[in-house]
Amino acid sequence: MANTNPKKSALHEIPGIPSPESVSIEAAHSIQSFRKKTPTPAELVQGILAGNITALSRAITLVESTNPKHLSQANEVINSCLSHVKESVRIGITGVPGVGKSTFIEAFGKHLTSLGRKVAVLAVDPSSTISHGSILGDKTRMEELVKDKNAFIRPSASGETLGGVARKTRETITLCEAFGFDTIIIETVGVGQSETAVHSMVDFFLLLKIAGAGDELQGIKRGIMEMADAIVINKADGDNIRKSNLAKVEFNRALHLFPAKKSGWTPTTATCSAITKEGISAIWETILHYLKTTQSNQYFFEKRASQNQYWMLETINEYLKNHFYNHPEIVPLLEKNKEAVAQNALSPFAAAQDILDTYFKK
Ligand SMILES: Nc1nc2c(ncn2[C@@H]2O[C@H](COP(=O)(O)OP(=O)(O)OP(=O)(O)O)[C@@H](O)[C@H]2O)c(=O)[nH]1
């Protein structure tokens, strides 16, 4: 016969004396509610303008969010920040893995803060769109800069597409500038389309190289050479100095084969060592010279205006693509037609037209 008396069950436990809470419940509640309290866009803007770095970080997180609910809040923050953006210089830095970008940014960034500048370091990393990894994760290479109160380092956002990641970095620039950072450094690796994206958000584009076995120009993408306002050969120290100087001459010769730039600026070449700091200050002098040239011939302002237009169109493209590819009617139809095209049951064009007609409800 089953034991129906719970008190007699073998599983019955006699309640003991409850142990006292190690944390005051009231205090825990108040900490929790403070943490959970999401600041309003207006509060974030207020914090950014007041120089509150936590507010800046939270605003960037909002901008990077893929939650559609955050989109309008993020836009509100960015829009309010726009009118507070101060004068700034945006510098793009690219180079293949291992060339010394992080070490260079550490040395260059420290030099800038020693001159009284406020430096924000951001990144566009195409690999983060696939692996969700991010450059600048290696903050160990920027030990000094990380500790510098006049510097701010933010790893690359991760996201679905390079376009999405790049747009978020573009928006983050606005937040950093409203905060008061007057020098924005954007790092990217020399692979994929990321250079084009970074080039379209900076004033000055710097290509970092190292001296090789002599045939320096091999393997360098023509497009990147054309984008560069300066080519800097890093690791010009020790036994490498002579080779670096030779590489510099060779790059200089190659640069002169390109047609003159609309900016009126002739790209320069230089050598430096991010370790010994030799040549670092001269690179900043070059950038100042570039700013003077392009601001007096107006190119600087025209370029920023056309970059703004570019990002407007990019944002529309990105939005339309997302809307299309995530549309509930399109997702299954796309799979179906992909299969039909693979089987030669439908021509690629007819299959595409079918999907587009469904989307536009023709
Ligand atoms: N001798 C010498 N070594 C350098 C210099 N700059 C960087 N290095 C070394 O080169 C290696 C790569 O440097 P990083 O700064 O990590 O290079 P990176 O371009 O950021 O590399 P990824 O983050 O992998 O794309 C490290 O071991 C650095 O210490 C330099 O000017 N001289």
Ligand SMILES: [Mg+2]
């Ligand atoms: Mg690095």
